Amino acid sequence: MIEESFDAIVVGAGMAGNAAALTMAKKGMKVLQLERGEYAGSKNVQGAILYADMLEKLIPEFREDAPLERHLVEQRFWIMDDRSHVGLHYRSEDFNEERANRYTIIRAQFDRWFSAKVREAGATVLCETTVTDLAQDAYGRVIGVRTDRQDGEIHADVVVLAEGVNGLLGTRARLRERPKTNKVALAVKEMHFLPRETIEARFNLSGDEGVVIEAAGTISGGMTGMGFIYANKECISVGIGCLVADFQRTGKTPYELLDRFKRHPSVAPLIEGSEVKEYSAHLIPEGGYKAIPQLYGDGWVVVGDAAQLNNAIHREGSNLAMTSGRIAAEAIFQVKSRRLAMTKENLALYKRMLDRSFVLKDMKKYKDMPRLMHTNSQNFFLTYPQLISKAMQTYLRVDGTPKSEKQKSTLKSFVNARSWIGLFGDAFRFARAWR
Amino acid sequence: MKVERSVRVEDKLFCNRYLVDTGRPHIKVRAHTRPSPQLLALLKACPARCYELNDKGQIEVTVDGCMECGTCRVIGEPTGDIEWSYPRGGYGVLFKFG
Numbered sequence: 001m002i003e004e005s006f007d008a009i010v011v012g013a014g015m016a017g018n019a020a021a022l023t024m025a026k027k028g029m030k031v032l033q034l035e036r037g038e039y040a041g042s043k044n045v046q047g048a049i050l051y052a053d054m055l056e057k058l059i060p061e062f063r064e065d066a067p068l069e070r071h072l073v074e075q076r077f078w079i080m081d082d083r084s085h086v087g088l089h090y091r092s093e094d095f096n097e098e099r100a101n102r103y104t105i106i107r108a109q110f111d112r113w114f115s116a117k118v119r120e121a122g123a124t125v126l127c128e129t130t131v132t133d134l135a136q137d138a139y140g141r142v143i144g145v146r147t148d149r150q151d152g153e154i155h156a157d158v159v160v161l162a163e164g165v166n167g168l169l170g171t172r173a174r175l176r177e178r179p180k181t182n183k184v185a186l187a188v189k190e191m192h193f194l195p196r197e198t199i200e201a202r203f204n205l206s207g208d209e210g211v212v213i214e215a216a217g218t219i220s221g222g223m224t225g226m227g228f229i230y231a232n233k234e235c236i237s238v239g240i241g242c243l244v245a246d247f248q249r250t251g252k253t254p255y256e257l258l259d260r261f262k263r264h265p266s267v268a269p270l271i272e273g274s275e276v277k278e279y280s281a282h283l284i285p286e287g288g289y290k291a292i293p294q295l296y297g298d299g300w301v302v303v304g305d306a307a308q309l310n311n312a313i314h315r316e317g318s319n320l321a322m323t324s325g326r327i328a329a330e331a332i333f334q335v336k337s338r339r340l341a342m343t344k345e346n347l348a349l350y351k352r353m354l355d356r357s358f359v360l361k362d363m364k365k366y367k368d369m370p371r372l373m374h375t376n377s378q379n380f381f382l383t384y385p386q387l388i389s390k391a392m393q394t395y396l397r398v399d400g401t402p403k404s405e406k407q408k409s410t411l412k413s414f415v416n417a418r419s420w421i422g423l424f425g426d427a428f429r430f431a432r433a434w435r
Numbered sequence: 436m437k438v439e440r441s442v443r444v445e446d447k448l449f450c451n452r453y454l455v456d457t458g459r460p461h462i463k464v465r466a467h468t469r470p471s472p473q474l475l476a477l478l479k480a481c482p483a484r485c486y487e488l489n490d491k492g493q494i495e496v497t498v499d500g501c502m503e504c505g506t507c508r509v510i511g512e513p514t515g516d517i518e519w520s521y522p523r524g525g526y527g528v529l530f531k532f533g
Contacts, residue, residue, distance in 0.1 A: 002533035036521055036522075036524050036525075037525070037529070038454070038525050038529055039529070041533055042528075042529045042530055042533070043503065043527075043528070043530065044449045044530065045502075045504075045530060045533045046533065048533075082473075106532045106533065107530075107533035108530050108531055108532050108533035109532075111533070123469070127524070127525070128521070128524040128525030129524040130521050130523055130524040146526055147524070148523050149524065165505070166503075166504070166505030166508060166509075167437045168519070168520070168521065178508075178509070178512060178513065179505075179509055180509070181509050181510055184505075184509055186480070186482065186504060186506045188482045190447070191532045235532075244480065244506055244509050244510065246477045247479070247506075248473075248477075248480055248510055251476070251479050252479070253442070253479045253480075253482075253484075254480070254482040255444050255447065255482060255484075256442050259442050276447070276450060277450055277531070277532070278446060278450055278451060278530065278531060278532045278533075279450060279451060279502075280451075280502060280530055280532075280533060281483065281504040281506070282481035282501040282502075282504050283504055283505050283506065283509070361533045427515075
């Protein structure tokens with residue numbers, strides 16, 4: 001048993017936990033961070049894109065030594081059917097700036113670096129330690145944690161739950177619900193290794209330039225989901241994720257889905273001849289604003305994926321995690337410096353600060369999107385991609401058919417598939433959810 | 436019920452690094468005579484194919500290849516079909532890239 005008591009215990013050394021531990025340690029607080037992996041990052045999985053702005057607020061000079069892969073100069077969105085894709089590509093020389101805005105990263109390496117910064121700031125980081133329970137007093141107030149390491153408890157004024165999407169502690173202590181099958185997606189990913197030059201040639205890159213591809217359509221087999229391809233320095237991250245409820249409903253297997261994505265004629269040439277060095281799986285919070293649990297209570301706050309903070313529409317999660325971790329830490333520090341107790345009432349400051357940040361503003365903006373996507377998955381992920389592909393092909397194929405006939409037949413195929421009411425309804429619902 | 440075998444998950448898992456906590460599985464399946472729909476769903480939903488049907492028609496779990504994603508927990512824990520914990524500190528999957 002660790003006899004000393006801490007100002008704060010942070011559970012987890014992912015993006016949210018590291019941001020929280022670093023912020024508090026820098027302010028001179030006595031912080032203990034617990035991580036169940038052999039090293040920070042050994043249990044963490046992400047696509048992965050790093051958003052510079054949110055990290056800069058924590059470590060302004062991070063570009064000097066952080067393990068970054070490529071800075072992104074190009075973003076591609078693909079709507080796919082089984083044989084084709086319709087793409088929107090945005091590439092700009094402006095992204096070749098000195099302080100680039102987005103990078104691809106490899107989480108296990110990045111988190112190790114991030115964790116080193118946390119230690120340098122003075123926090124005590126204990127790896128290979130699984131927290132088994134929250135310690136609560138007779139009134140239900142959180143007073144510390146219990147781990148699998150020694151008998152007994154470790155006490156702290158406040159516990160920061162940065163335990164990730166599948167966090168057990170908060171649910172075991174009945175502070176929040178277990179994630180539901182329609183509120184989390186299962187993503188599987190492979191790391192495909194190729195020589196640098198091959199990656200640069202295939203993706204039209206030079207130096208450390210990078211590109212990301214987000215793809216949706218029939219690749220998810222009518223389920224709510226997306227695929228992704230991210231170019232790293234010497235490997236390509238290829239993955240696909242769908243709602244767990246959809247996997248359960250359809251009986252499709254995640255690995256078969258990933259392999260089908262890899263075999264797609266638009267994807268296969270990009271990874272051809274590569275050596276796969278890792279296969280990983282992870283849940284992603286997809287419930288949006290309405291799935292956010294109670295964020296604070298007596299002696300505790302919850303941050304990052306454990307708090308369901310993920311903007312599925314913009315594929316932003318790690319930056320919301322970092323920001324919520326930092327804001328929680330700043331709120332805790334304010335409560336402490338006013339010499340107040342870590343009560344629910346006082347920790348409500350965290351929620352008020354998060355409300356004012358982009359984190360909850362963005363989440364709130366898309367509060368209706370998850371339900372729309374989840375209840376119309378057949379239309380958005382199967383019917384429309386097929387119709388769009390067919391329309392493009394009809395438009396592009398030169399075969400002597402008068403253009404007016406082509407347009408009529410395209411329109412007819414949309415109306416046949418969805419009816420006028422269906423088309424307007426979908427457009428209206430989508431616009432309203434986007435607004 | 437036949438599980439999709441065209442992709443060899445074992446080959447995928449082979450490139451991963453694990454430290455198996457022998458004799459201390461972190462997931463347990465509740466004893467049953469006939470599997471519930473939730474348990475049957477795990478045969479396909481588990482990305483590491485940890486769940487298998489035995490000769491008696493019951494579901495068994497082997498956690499050696501588990502990637503600790505939590506999919507089976509989300510599906511199977513609410514009905515009491517499985518008990519889910521994380522492995523002891525340091526054990527389980529060790530991602531090199533993640």
